[in-house]
Amino acid sequence: MTAAASAPVPKEAGTVTTAVPARLDRLPWSRWHWMIVIGLGTVWILDGLEVTIVGNVAGRIAEEGSGLDISSAQITGTAAALYVAGACSGALFFGRLTDRYGRKKLFMVTIAVYLAATAMTALSFESWWFFLFRFLTGFGIGGEYAAINSAIDELIPSLYRGRVDLIINGSYWLGAIGGSLLSIVMLDTAIFPKDLGWRLSFALGVVLGLVILLVRRHVPESPRWQYIHGHGEDADELVDEVERQIEQEKGEPLPPPAGEITIHQRKSISFVEIGRTVFARYPRRAVLGLSLFIGQAFLYNAITFGFGAILITFYDVPTGSTGYYFAVIAAGNFLGPLLLGKLFDTVGRRIMISSTYILSGLLLFATAWLFDQEVLTATSLTACWCVVLFFASAGASSAYLTVSEVFPMETRAMAIAFFYALGTAAGGISGPLIFAKLTESGVVGDTVLAFQIGAGLMTAAGLVAAFLAVRAERQSLEDIARPLSEVGDRASQQVA
Template sequence: MVMQRADSSGSRNDTVGVKDEPTVQTRVPGRLDRLPWSRWHWRIVIGLGTVWILDGLEVTIVGNMASRLAEHGSGINITTAQVTTFAAAIYVAGACCGALFFGRMTDLHGRKKLFMITLAVYLSATALTSLSWTAWFFFVCRFFTGFGIGGEYAAINSAIDELIPARARGRVDLIINGSFWVGAAVGSLASIVLLNTAIFATDLGWRLAFAIGVVLGLVIVLVRRHVPESPRWLFTHGRAEEAERLVAEIEQEITDNTGVELEPVEESVTVRQRHSISFTEIARTVIREYPRRGILGLALFIGQAFLYNAVTFGYAVILTTFFKTPTGDTGYYFVVIAVGNFLGPLLLGRLFDTVGRKPMIAGTYILSGVLLFGTAFLFQRGVLDAVTMTACWTIVLFFASAGASSAYLTVSEIFPLETRALCIAFFYAVGTALGGITGPLLFNGLVSSGKTTDTTLAFCIGAGLMVAAGLVEAAIGVRAERRSLESIAQPLSAMAVPQTATGRQV
C-alpha cells in the first residue's frame, strides 16, 4: 500500500476542497475478491444474513395474528383492519425512516458499529411489542421495530457486498435476502401453535410470538460480534493501515483453513482518505452521474415493495374472506408460499452470476407479473379455492422473490462505495414508501371489501408494477456480474494516480 499527498491533477473531486488530504493506493478490493470460499465467508453470511429471518418472522406473525389480536380477551383493544392496514403501514414507515437515518450513519461511522446498533433497536422494540396493552402503544412499538429493521437493510447489504467475492456476490446476496422467507415460514408455523387456544390463552399466544424474535435476535448478536468492519470502508475513511492488517488476517485464516495458496494481486485503486463526505456531494453525484441507475433502482423497489408488502400483510385476509379458511389454519398456507419464495433465490441465484444480471432480473420481474395476471384472471372466474390460490401464488412468488432480492443487490452494486448504504436506504425508503405503504393500504382496502372484482384489481396493480420494473431493467439495467464493485461504480474518492507514484510504504 502506498500513501502520498494528493495534488490537483487527475482527480474527479478537485472541486470539493480536499486537495491536501492524503491518498492511499491499495489492493484490498482485489485481495477480497480473489479469496476462495471458506468458513470465514460462512461466518459473514450467518452473522449478517440471518436478520432477514427476523424481518420475515415479524411481518408474517403480525399478518397471521391480526384476527387474534382483534378478538375479545386478547388484552388489547384493536381491530383487524388496524393491524393489517394501519399497523402494517406504520411498520413500513418506521423501516423507511430507519433506513434513511441509519444509512447515513453507516456511511459515516462504519458498517459494524451500525449493524450492532440497529439490531439492538429491533430487539428492544419487538420485546416491548409483546407487552402492548393498548393500540397506540402497539403502533409505537411497530414503528420502532421497523426503524431498526430498516437500518439493518442499509448496514447489512453494504457489508455483505463489500466482503463477499465478486464471482459469488449475486447468488449470496439473493439467497441472504431470500432468507426473509425462512423467517416467514417459522412465523407461520409458530402462529399455528400460538393461535391454538387449547394451548395458549387468547391474551398470551400473540405475546409469545413476538418473544420468538427477541430470542433469535440475541443468538444473532453472539454470532455478529465476530464479523469484522468492511476493509473497503476502512481504507476510504483514514484507516488504511487497519484495513491492510484486517485483510492480512483474513487471508491468513482462509489459507490455514483451506490450504489454498493465494495468488498475488496486481490491480490497485488509489483514493483520497476522507473521514466524511457531505450529503450534498453524495446527492449531486448520484443525480448528475447516475440518473439512469436512479430510475432503475426506484422501478425495481416500487414494484417489489407493493407486491410483497401487500401479500405478506394481506394474504391471510384473502383466505379468511373469500375461502372461509379458519383463522388458525392460515399459517399452513403461508408456509407453502414461504417455501416457494425461498426456493426462488436459492435455485435461481447462481444464474444471476452466470447468465447475467439484466436477463435474470428482467426475466423474473416480467414472468412473475405475467403469472400474477393469470392468477387474477382465474380468481375473477371463481375457479380457485384456498389450495389452488396458494399454489398459484407460490409459483408467482418463486420468480418474484428472486427478482425482489435482486433489487437490493442492484442498488448496493451500482453506486459508489461512499454512498452505498445511503443509496440502499434511499431507494428502499422511497420505493417502500410508494409501494410498501400504499400497497397494504390499497391492497387490504380492496380485499376487505369482500368483492371479487376489487381483489382482482389489487392483483393486477401488483402485476403491472412488476412487469413495468422488468421492462425498465431490460432497457437500462447494469451488467454487474462477476465485476468488482469499484469497476461498476468508481469510489467518489478515487484518483487517477499513476501506479509508479512514489510515497511512504506501510
C-alpha cells in the same frame, strides 16, 4: 506473504494506494465467508418472522379477549403501514450514519433497536402502544437493510456476490415459514390463552435476535470502508489475517491481487454530493433502482400483510390455519433465490432481473384472472401464488443487490436507504392500506384489482431493467462504480 506487496503506500497527505478490493475479490469461498453470511444474513429471518407473525395473528389479536381493542383491518392496514414507515425512516437515518461511522457500529445498533421494540410490542396493552412499537421495530429493521447489504457486498468476493446477496435477502422467507408455523401453535387456545399466544410469538423473535447479536460480534468492519475513511492500516491488517486463515484452510498460497487503487481518504460526504452522484452522474441507474423497488415493494408488502385476510374472507379458512398456507408460499419464495441465484452471476444481471420481474408479473395477471373467474380454492390460489413468488422473490432480492453495487462506495449505504425508503414508501405504505380496504370489502373484483396493480408494476419494472440493468456480474465494486475518493484519470471515466 501474499499481503506484503499490497500494503497501503502513502502518495501524499490523506492519499493511499491499496490492493484491498482486489485482495478481497480474489479470495476463494471459505469458513470466514460463512461467518459473514450467518452473522449478517440471518437478520432477514427476523424480518420475515416479524411480518408473517403480524399477518397471521391479526385475526386473533382482533378477537375479544386478546387484550387489545383493535380491528384486523387496523393491524393489516394501519400497523403494517406504520411498520413500513418506520423502516423507511430507519433506513434513511441509519443509512447516513452507516456511511459515516462504519458498517459494524451501525449493524450492532440497529439490531439492538429491533430487539427493544419487538419486546415492547409483546407487552402491548393499548392499540396506540402497539402502533408505536410496530413503527420502532420497522425503524430498526430499516437501518439493518442499509448497514447489512452494504457490508455483505463489500465483504463477499465478486464471483459469488450476486448469488450470496440474493440468497441472504431471500432468507427472509425462512423466517416467514417459521412465523407461519409458529403462529399455528401460538394461536391454539388449547395451548395458550387468547391474550398470551400472540405475545409469546413476538417474544420468541427477541430470543432469536439475541442469538444473532452474539454471532454478529465477530463480524469485522468492511475493509473497503476502512481504507477510505482513514483506517488503511486496520484494513490491511484485517485482510492479512483473513488471507492467513484461508491459506491455512485451503493448504495453498493465494494468487496475487489483480490491481491497486489510489484513494484520497475522507471522513464523510455531504448530502448534496450524494444527491449529485446518484441523480446527475448515474441517472439511468437511479431510474432502475426506483423502478425495481416500487414494483416489488407494492407486491410484497400488500400480499405479505394481506394473504391471511384473503383466505379468511373468501375461503373461510380458520384464523388458526392460515399459517399452513403461508408456509407454502414462503417456501416458494425462498426456493426462488436459492435455485436461481447462481444464474445472476453466470447468465448475468440484465437478463435475470428483467425476466424474473416480467415473468412474475405475467403469472400474477393470470392468477388474477383465475381468481376473478372464481375457479380457485384456497389450495389452488396458494399454489398459484407459490409459482408467482418463486420468480418474484429472486427479482425482489435483486433490487437490493442492484442499488448496493451500482453506486460508489461512499454512497452505498445511503443509496440503499434512499431507494428502499422511496420505493417502499410508494408501494409498501400504500400497498397494505389499499390492499386491506380492497380485501376487507369481500368483493372479488376489488381483490382482482389489487392483484392487477401489483402485476402491472412488476411487469413495468422488468421492462425498465431490460433496458437499464447494469452488467455487474463478476465485476469488482470499484469497476462497476468508481469511488468518489479515487485519485487519477480512471475516477472520472464512468458516467451512466
